[in-house]
Amino acid sequence: ILCLPLSDPPPFMLCLSSFLSYPVLRTLSLQLHSAITGSYISGTYSIVFVNCPNEQIARDIARAILDKKLAASVNILPKASSLYFWNGEIEEATEILLILIIVTHRALLSFQRLVHPFEIPEVFSLPMDQGDARYLKWLEEGTGED
Numbered sequence: 449i450l451c452l453p454l455s456d457p458p459p460f461m462l463c464l465s466s467f468l469s470y471p472v473l474r475t476l477s478l479q480l481h482s483a484i485t486g487s488y489i490s491g492t493y494s495i496v497f498v499n500c501p502n503e504q505i506a507r508d509i510a511r512a513i514l515d516k517k518l519a520a521s522v523n524i525l526p527k528a529s530s531l532y533f534w535n536g537e538i539e540e541a542t543e544i545l546l547i548l549i550i551v552t553h554r555a556l557l558s559f560q561r562l563v564h565p566f567e568i569p570e571v572f573s574l575p576m577d578q579g580d581a582r583y584l585k586w587l588e589e590g591t592g593e594d
Contacts, residue, residue: 493587494573498546498564499530505565506544512563519548520590549576551591 496519500506503526510522525545532539552575564571 492552493576493579493584494550494552495576496546496548496550496571496573498548499528499543499566499570500546501541501543501565503544506546509563510546513548517591519550520587521549523547549579549587551588 498509500509503524506524510524513519513522523546525547528543528545530541530543532541550573552573
């Protein structure tokens with residue numbers, strides 16, 4: 449049986465909805481495939497880098513991320529030298545770098561913007577290509593629901 453819609457949505461709406469749902473659908477399909485086959489799919493987990501102005505703020509952000517189970521662990525690397533453009537000038541600062549490994553679909557970046565003191569926080573993620581299966585299992589367990 450062929451079912452035709454009563455009215456077709458405008459083509460730009462189809463493109464927009466496909467574009468907006470792609471990352472979520474891709475992540476969910478990768479997790480389903482991984483769960484069924486027992487194999488790791490590249491991009492299921494991401495490495496996130498966050499620069500912080502000092503160690504206390506870095507620890508506060510790390511604890512907030514762990515409390516929300518957005519990551520299973522956070523590495524804090526002290527005294528990263530940063531040079532960057534700000535308001536047309538070259539600035540120099542000593543910052544603290546956080547490194548996290550997260551399940552890609554978790555809402556970490558939105559949460560990070562809420563708790564970070566910088567006007568424009570340096571928060572970005574890279575998809576993880578490979579990892580030890582035992583570590584990835586531990587990561588999934590550490591970031592799961594209660």
